Amino acid sequence: MNPFLDVALRSIAVYFFMFAAIRIFGKNQLSQLNAGDIVLLLLISNAVQNAMVGSNNSLEGGLVAATVLFALNFLVKKIIFKNPIIKSLIESDPVVLIKDGIVDNIKMKEQQVSFDELEEVVREHGVENIGDVKLAVLEVDGNISVISMDIENNQTKFTHHKRKFPRKSHKY
Incomplete structure (x- = not known):
């Protein structure tokens, strides 16, 4: 498999895992960050970095992972804006x-x-x-x-x- 496609697919999987984890554990935990929350975010980012890029530690691999995450986030926000059913699955109601x-x-x-x-x-x-x-x-x-x-x-x-x-x- 193409190493960059591998990075892209891993990044997509991690993105959706993090989305689900934040939804399950309460995305509103992020409304105000304290020192413990910042440490947790740093540790999570470090923990999932290898899951996204695997053994590919090249600059290109990191850029592919970051590009996929930005594009996926852009796409998810567009879908949320246009589809109230998906929005209700991802975001809580007031x-x-x-x-x-x-x-x-x-x-x-x-x-x-x-x-x-x-x-x-x-x-x-x-x-x-x-x-x-x-x-x-x-x-x-x-x-x-x-x-x-x-x-x-x-x-x-x-x-x-x-x-x-x-x-x-x-x-x-």
Whole structure:
């Protein structure tokens, strides 16, 4: 077999393996990286490098692997954009945690968001009381968006919060 075709096929296999692994273990773990996450990413990249290029340590082999990964990522993003069924398989859906001041405890438990964390996020958005929250949404990237009602000016206020503790898992 052509050594560059071998690298390309190995790269494709590793790409889809990593896609599946991130989906299973929670892609939203990547919304905010801490030191442990960075170390994990570096170790994973080192671990899968040999799986992609095999014994081919040439510059050309590395460039083929990188080109295949970029092209495959471009293609997957195009497919996700055009096909909602595939998008739902790859990405999670946003989850409403608070609607009109009422907390959805079932959704919070499913998404492993503690009440203390939710209260902290609401306060970080400048809202004193959960009852004043019109909508709080756990976004697909693991962040929480809050829309509150400004009673004095009778208008809504939107803020977006990066989660300190991203989702721990993803439910299919």
